[in-house]
Amino acid sequence: MNILFITVLAFLLYYFFKKGNKNTKDVVINKLKINEELSSEQFPKLNILQLSDLHLENISISPNELYEKLKDEPIDLIALTGDFLDRKRTIPKLAPYLEVLNRLQAKFGIYAVLGNHDYVLRQKDLQILIKTLAANNCKVLQNESDLINVQGTWVNIIGIDDFSTNRSSLETSYKGVTSGTILVLTHDPNIVLHMKNYHFDYLLAGHFHGGQICYPKAYHLAKMGKLARMNIIKGFHKQDGKPFYISEGLGQTGLNIRVGSRPEITLHELTLVMGKQKTVKAI
Numbered sequence: 001m002n003i004l005f006i007t008v009l010a011f012l013l014y015y016f017f018k019k020g021n022k023n024t025k026d027v028v029i030n031k032l033k034i035n036e037e038l039s040s041e042q043f044p045k046l047n048i049l050q051l052s053d054l055h056l057e058n059i060s061i062s063p064n065e066l067y068e069k070l071k072d073e074p075i076d077l078i079a080l081t082g083d084f085l086d087r088k089r090t091i092p093k094l095a096p097y098l099e100v101l102n103r104l105q106a107k108f109g110i111y112a113v114l115g116n117h118d119y120v121l122r123q124k125d126l127q128i129l130i131k132t133l134a135a136n137n138c139k140v141l142q143n144e145s146d147l148i149n150v151q152g153t154w155v156n157i158i159g160i161d162d163f164s165t166n167r168s169s170l171e172t173s174y175k176g177v178t179s180g181t182i183l184v185l186t187h188d189p190n191i192v193l194h195m196k197n198y199h200f201d202y203l204l205a206g207h208f209h210g211g212q213i214c215y216p217k218a219y220h221l222a223k224m225g226k227l228a229r230m231n232i233i234k235g236f237h238k239q240d241g242k243p244f245y246i247s248e249g250l251g252q253t254g255l256n257i258r259v260g261s262r263p264e265i266t267l268h269e270l271t272l273v274m275g276k277q278k279t280v281k282a283i
Contacts, residue, residue: 020213020257024060027250028262029069032236034202034243035271043271044151047074048183049106050266052081052206053249055117056093058256061263063096070104073267076150077108080138081206081247082115082162082187088125091132098136108148110138113159115187115207117253119167141185143172153272154180158200163188164207164225170198181272189232189246190225192239202270203244210234210248214260234261 035043049070061069078101084094101110112133114126121129133140141159148155156177161167168191182200189205211218211233221228227246234248248264 020255020259021060023258023261024058024252024256024263026262027061027069027265028248029265029267031267031269032245033269033271035273036269038271038273043273044153046108046150046155046183046270046272047076048204048268048270049073049075049078049101049104050081050204050245050247050268051078051101051250052187052204052247052264052266053083053115053209053251053253054080054085054094054097055083055249055251055253056085056090056097057087057251058253059251060256061250063100066097066265067100067103069265073104075104075106075267077148077157078104078106078110079183079185079204080110080112081185081204082113083117083206083249083251083253084115084129084133086117086120088121088128091125091129094129094132095136098133098138102137108150110136111146111157111159111185112138112140113185113187114140114142114162116162116164119162119165143167143169145173145175145177147180150272155272156180156182158182158184160184160186160191162186163191163194170195174198181270183270184244188225189244190227192242192244193226195242196240200242200244202268203242204247204268205244206247206249208233208246208248209252209258210246210261210264212249212252212258212261213255218260 143161145158184200184203188207
């Protein structure tokens with residue numbers, strides 16, 4: 001009886017892990033239109049490719065496969081919302097993915113923020129990661145901003161550093177930002193609960209992996225902040241009337257399996273309001 005039970009249990013575990021690993025190869029491309037009600041020829045659009053949580057120790061899509069999925073998509077800007085890797089030996093694996101992203105020729109380039117797993121690296125290795133990103137034309141924003149002009153409309157790109165490791169500084173991130181459309185990139189979306197007095201037109205984040213293993217529910221995320229306890233772990237949401245999106249991520253942590261979630265590539269079409277002026281109020 002014990003042998004039979006162990007055999008059945010082993011088979012079930014084998015099936016579970018095999019199925020879960022197969023799910024990591026089933027990449028979903030989600031497409032969203034933000035401010036679609038304003039969509040017309042008079043309002044310019046910014047087409048944003050978001051990739052989050054590559055976790056290159058456990059990723060099931062190759063650089064070439066990623067390129068093939070995206071080569072025909074209109075992409076103006078690429079946003080990488082943290083958690084590239086957490087081991088020094090994985091850093092060389094990043095360059096081929098960045099080379100592919102450069103081949104997509106996004107008009108306004110590639111922007112990135114760091115996540116909690118990136119900060120697991122020792123300081124000297126973290127600097128190698130940042131230099132690798134920079135060497136591949138990627139602007140890393142650590143509580144800072146950049147400004148681009150999209151057909152006459154100014155867009156502030158604000159990169160807020162990782163909230164979960166206490167590296168976020170809203171005041172520093174927003175310093176000097178007073179008008180135009182505001183696009184925020186960050187890793188941990190829990191920061192939105194602290195941004196009542198900081199305007200943004202759209203915020204992109206990741207961190208939760210959509211639960212990664214959701215059976216029966218992603219109870220393990222409860223320790224990852226208030227949003228997770230509110231079951232806000234993926235997709236489009238609003239906080240204080242401001243829209244934000246949480247990507248399910250492209251890679252996995254721990255076990256290279258997914259149950260009840262899928263790796264995600266996200267394409268956001270953000271309609272911009274010409275001449276839109278917003279005042280940023282500091283706390």
